Amino acid sequence: MAVRRPARPGDRKTDRHRERGGMNAHDEDSNAPHGRHGPRGTDRHRSSGATEVPFTAGAGETGSASARPEGRSRHSPGPGDGSGPVPSPGPARGGVAALSVPYQVGVALALAVVAVAACVHLGMVFLHVAPSNTVTKQHGKAIDDWIYPEFEQNWKLFAPNPLQQNIAVQARAEIAAADGGTRTTGWYDLSAEDGRAIEGNLLPSHTQQNALRRAWDLYGLTHDSDNRPVGLRGVLAEHYLRRIVVLRLDRARAAGAGGVVERVQVRCRVTDVPPPKWSEEKAPGAPEYRLLPWWTVPADEARGGVR
Amino acid sequence: MNRLAPAVSRGIGRVTEAALGPHQSAVIRIGFAVTWLLFLLREFPHRQELYGPDGPWSRHLAQQLISDNGAFTVLMWFGGRFWFETVYALAVLASLLLALGWRTRTMSVLFMVGVLSLQNHSVFVGDGGDNVLHLMSLYLVFTRCGQVWSLDARRAARVRAARARGERVPDRAGPVLWSVLGLFLAAVTAAGRVEGERFVPALLWAVWLGLALWWVAGRRARWSRPRVLLDAVADIVHNGALFVIMAEACLIYATAGWYKIQGSRWQDGTAVYYPLHLDYFSPWPALADLLSASGTLVMIVTYGTVLVQVAFPFALFNRRVKNVLLAAMMTEHAVIAVVLGLPFFSLAMIATDAVFLPTSFLLRLGDRASRARARLSRRGGRGPVGGPRSPEDTEPARVGFPA
Numbered sequence: 001m002a003v004r005r006p007a008r009p010g011d012r013k014t015d016r017h018r019e020r021g022g023m024n025a026h027d028e029d030s031n032a033p034h035g036r037h038g039p040r041g042t043d044r045h046r047s048s049g050a051t052e053v054p055f056t057a058g059a060g061e062t063g064s065a066s067a068r069p070e071g072r073s074r075h076s077p078g079p080g081d082g083s084g085p086v087p088s089p090g091p092a093r094g095g096v097a098a099l100s101v102p103y104q105v106g107v108a109l110a111l112a113v114v115a116v117a118a119c120v121h122l123g124m125v126f127l128h129v130a131p132s133n134t135v136t137k138q139h140g141k142a143i144d145d146w147i148y149p150e151f152e153q154n155w156k157l158f159a160p161n162p163l164q165q166n167i168a169v170q171a172r173a174e175i176a177a178a179d180g181g182t183r184t185t186g187w188y189d190l191s192a193e194d195g196r197a198i199e200g201n202l203l204p205s206h207t208q209q210n211a212l213r214r215a216w217d218l219y220g221l222t223h224d225s226d227n228r229p230v231g232l233r234g235v236l237a238e239h240y241l242r243r244i245v246v247l248r249l250d251r252a253r254a255a256g257a258g259g260v261v262e263r264v265q266v267r268c269r270v271t272d273v274p275p276p277k278w279s280e281e282k283a284p285g286a287p288e289y290r291l292l293p294w295w296t297v298p299a300d301e302a303r304g305g306v307r
Numbered sequence: 308m309n310r311l312a313p314a315v316s317r318g319i320g321r322v323t324e325a326a327l328g329p330h331q332s333a334v335i336r337i338g339f340a341v342t343w344l345l346f347l348l349r350e351f352p353h354r355q356e357l358y359g360p361d362g363p364w365s366r367h368l369a370q371q372l373i374s375d376n377g378a379f380t381v382l383m384w385f386g387g388r389f390w391f392e393t394v395y396a397l398a399v400l401a402s403l404l405l406a407l408g409w410r411t412r413t414m415s416v417l418f419m420v421g422v423l424s425l426q427n428h429s430v431f432v433g434d435g436g437d438n439v440l441h442l443m444s445l446y447l448v449f450t451r452c453g454q455v456w457s458l459d460a461r462r463a464a465r466v467r468a469a470r471a472r473g474e475r476v477p478d479r480a481g482p483v484l485w486s487v488l489g490l491f492l493a494a495v496t497a498a499g500r501v502e503g504e505r506f507v508p509a510l511l512w513a514v515w516l517g518l519a520l521w522w523v524a525g526r527r528a529r530w531s532r533p534r535v536l537l538d539a540v541a542d543i544v545h546n547g548a549l550f551v552i553m554a555e556a557c558l559i560y561a562t563a564g565w566y567k568i569q570g571s572r573w574q575d576g577t578a579v580y581y582p583l584h585l586d587y588f589s590p591w592p593a594l595a596d597l598l599s600a601s602g603t604l605v606m607i608v609t610y611g612t613v614l615v616q617v618a619f620p621f622a623l624f625n626r627r628v629k630n631v632l633l634a635a636m637m638t639e640h641a642v643i644a645v646v647l648g649l650p651f652f653s654l655a656m657i658a659t660d661a662v663f664l665p666t667s668f669l670l671r672l673g674d675r676a677s678r679a680r681a682r683l684s685r686r687g688g689r690g691p692v693g694g695p696r697s698p699e700d701t702e703p704a705r706v707g708f709p710a
Contacts, residue, residue: 019376019430020438096323096539103536107323110540114547122554129562149378149504150423150445153438155562160570162581195586204590204648206432207353211363213587214431232375236368240431243363247356273584276577278602307361 020152121146129155168192168269169216171245174294178258187267190248212248215241216268227292241266242295247306261302267291326545329454330669331662333408335552336415336452338658339443340406342436343422346651347399354395357425357432360386364429378427379507381420384500394424408457413484415452416514419444423507436652439659442555448514449548451541456673481522489515549662556659557620560636564616573613576606582647590648598646612639623663633663 096107124146127136136143147153168191174184190212197208219241222234229235245264255261272284298305321327350357360366366386373383382394398421405414422444426437433441453459469476492511495501501508521541524534572578582588583595599605615635622628637660644653 159566
């Protein structure tokens, strides 16, 4: 399995957002090549999505005089044992039918608008999660305008293939020691720390399971193979990873007494998960490394600016 | 054709006359609220590191991303530690009150604000579970999810009983809550702190206005017709939202399943082996080894997972098959919670699945819960006033317009 493909400018993943749902540990490239990265517009100015708004009206909270009659009692199993929704209490409140025509038109209008909004929304979500296709290529901008930022989603849970590599992020620091000298620490395996924290843990924290893992993912997706950031997210990803590393090194007291972290360097080690015992696949080769350049740590960060 | 017309009109009657699935919408309300509540409590010691202004994903970084993607977060309204702590505490409180069903509509909005604010600030620490909660918190706002199993339902029953006796029951908490929240929203809007996409702010204002309309309509006797209209509109919106929630669940399973089919590891029957051996998803390595000791077993689980996920949306057309698959999926999620170390993802998915539970099952569950509660309170020595409540009493009043 290859190390994740570095990003190219124009990649959908980097230009667009794809921020949510990162537990999936999936490996898109482990399958046959596919064309998920076609260019779509990157500009995103969105209308207010106002169509969905008005229908919250009337969503009353306080108790009301128009008491709804009691529902079916539990002892009369009705048609409601089936899937999902069941009518709540029957319509004995005078009901819509008793309304005058203008009000009935209002109800009909509300019904029409809600029905259209629900269908359009579901259509948009469907196209958002579907593979790139004729419609998404033609109307990508409209779909993204509808979906982002609040309805973004990613359900490729361990799909198309589960990730088959353990990716360990490691870091070392250059320390300005108290005596005026400079020294370089050994490599700290931050992912191994995460692993130890997760082991035997019924409730792993997002700080242990997601923070570093997804920061590295983000870095990989927003940098080219020469470690040049692609777009705003590339720059943010770099700062983010650096701040995580500084925080972790600080907790490990890497700087020692009186020392200050001046620069940090990150590398990742990619090890293929050994194939199952019962399979006939051959054992994986040696781990691969990716070494990032040294990053200078701003003074306020090094002094515990990251908490 | 002449059989179609009555069917259509019956359907229209159903979706305009009642908020369907009161128990299903209540159970997902409780499910999502409790999931987020437990998550916030679990991460309480790590809240600064995950969402705080000085965490690795700092306010400065978040600001740059949010000014680009326009996502909604109240954390950007003010800087500093105090505001952050306040928002976190309110998010905890809102999820607790939503689970209890106190002022359900307002709490569903505050719950959504809490979820969106924290998640949109630090979008890169989330996983699939956060994604589910994010969407469902938005959808829940449109539902009348407090019709049963809620403090609102209890209050509505009391109000009705009092009215039947000819008493007037003033409601103070509602108007106060409404005024405070409205004033605050107006103040931050006037101060120009609400930036980004207008969808969520517009939703906040719409609910606020809707609640006002509802309150007015409930007070004025000659507003009975507008009240019926508002009621019908709220039912229609609820039914639409519940439909969207169910369809969203189907999309989740369909996407997860159909993409898996295309993967070589899901085809050769080894896929399940790999996540079990990723350092980030194997809290119990010995258990993972045990589960993956047999190649045949791994293949059965691998194929079974895909089969269930792909089949689920179609199984909705048959009640019995649907229930079998539902049980299978809930079990699988419970296993995933432990084996892959994803408790909150699993809880969120189980809560999502719960929207498809049969009403009869939910009613039995409710009965059992109220009996257990009655037993507990008897044992606690403070027997309920007026003797043990009959199941009829505790059977939540499915009435009212708790929201």
